[in-house]
Amino acid sequence: MTNPIVNLSDIQTARERIAGKIVRTPTVLSTGLSERLGVPVHLKLEHRQTTGSFKLRGASNAVASLSADGKRLGVVAASTGNHGRALAHAAKLEGIRAVICMSRLVPENKVSEIRRLGADICIVGKSQDDAQEEVDRLVAEEGLTMVPPFDHAAVIAGQGTVGLEMLDDVPDAAMVVTPVSGGGLAAGVAAAIKGRNPSIKVIGVSMERGAAMQASLAAGKPVLVEEMPTLADSLGGGIGLENRLTFSMIRDLLDGIVLVSEEEIAAGIVHAYAEEREIVEGAGAVGIAALLAGKIAVEGPVVILMSGRNIDMALHRKIVCGEWAA
Numbered sequence: 001m002t003n004p005i006v007n008l009s010d011i012q013t014a015r016e017r018i019a020g021k022i023v024r025t026p027t028v029l030s031t032g033l034s035e036r037l038g039v040p041v042h043l044k045l046e047h048r049q050t051t052g053s054f055k056l057r058g059a060s061n062a063v064a065s066l067s068a069d070g071k072r073l074g075v076v077a078a079s080t081g082n083h084g085r086a087l088a089h090a091a092k093l094e095g096i097r098a099v100i101c102m103s104r105l106v107p108e109n110k111v112s113e114i115r116r117l118g119a120d121i122c123i124v125g126k127s128q129d130d131a132q133e134e135v136d137r138l139v140a141e142e143g144l145t146m147v148p149p150f151d152h153a154a155v156i157a158g159q160g161t162v163g164l165e166m167l168d169d170v171p172d173a174a175m176v177v178t179p180v181s182g183g184g185l186a187a188g189v190a191a192a193i194k195g196r197n198p199s200i201k202v203i204g205v206s207m208e209r210g211a212a213m214q215a216s217l218a219a220g221k222p223v224l225v226e227e228m229p230t231l232a233d234s235l236g237g238g239i240g241l242e243n244r245l246t247f248s249m250i251r252d253l254l255d256g257i258v259l260v261s262e263e264e265i266a267a268g269i270v271h272a273y274a275e276e277r278e279i280v281e282g283a284g285a286v287g288i289a290a291l292l293a294g295k296i297a298v299e300g301p302v303v304i305l306m307s308g309r310n311i312d313m314a315l316h317r318k319i320v321c322g323e324w325a326a
């Protein structure tokens with residue numbers, strides 16, 4: 001294993017920096033999954049994090065790492081999803097300005113949710129690219145600091161604190177299973193886990209419909225994949241053709257990535273709800289989905305990371321009532 005770009009000590013520093021700003025989420029044993037798999041299966045309930053996902057850890061660490069000038073001028077991002085929510089909340093807690101740029105096509109409920117968290121909303125153009133252009137302008141002309149959703153050292157270190165907590169709770173873990181999209185979460189978690197004990201396996205899970213990291217690993221460099229609608233919408237989007245950090249960290253640190261279908265993701269959401277009594281979004285259910293589908297050669301004890309819960313509740317109801325079909 002080569003020395004990762006973000007290492008265990010960066011993640012330990014992040015943990016001290018964000019302590020008290022995030023929830024220290026619990027890890028619980030799933031008796032049902034343990035019985036089914038024949039090894040102890042633990043669930044890291046990170047979907048219970050404030051703002052509904054782990055993204056608050058990376059955003060809080062990035063905000064806390066700003067210079068005095070950086071804090072005075074504020075932060076900006078183009079995300080309408082969990083990263084936007086997290087950055088809005090983290091900035092408010094720190095008493096600094098956050099601007100979240102989005103296109104005119106973003107639905108009003110998403111806009112008002114991020115506004116409610118305390119961010120200034122800037123609505124421009126008709127696409128994510130237009131929103132990103134406005135972010136670049138605010139950085140160049142008004143001196144705001146852009147906080148990207150994954151390809152950023154302080155963000156990766158913040159996400160890695162989930163890994164430290166998992167090992168504190170399950171010190172004899174043999175395997176950790178984490179969702180992968182842009183790879184900030186998996187890179188940070190893997191750096192934390194392998195930094196403590198390189199023999200623990202770290203397996204990533206993405207959805208079949210648009211697995212950008214897996215396609216990039218197969219190609220040996222970051223590549224574009226077609227974006228498709230998926231239940232795991234928080235895993236959508238590319239890894240960036242100019243990816244600097246997460247691609248190489250994932251390549252060097254992960255022991256494999258498996259893909260799950262839409263039906264399998266739905267089954268994961270149903271299991272989380274009916275058997276674990278937890279509400280998770282599609283991205284948060286991919287680990288359970290992969291286990292239930294028999295896609296991972298499980299070594300126990302295994303810890304499954306449940307990453308988020310921001311699902312449209314009408315959709316969730318349909319899925320758990322069996323009224324949803326791919």
Ligand SMILES: *Cc1c(COP(=O)(O)O)cnc(C)c1O
Nearest residue numbers: 082181182183184185283307308
């Ligand atoms: C962002 C996100 C992921 C994926 O994280 P990456 O760092 O982009 O790989 C997984 N689950 C949820 C709920 C997310 O919001």
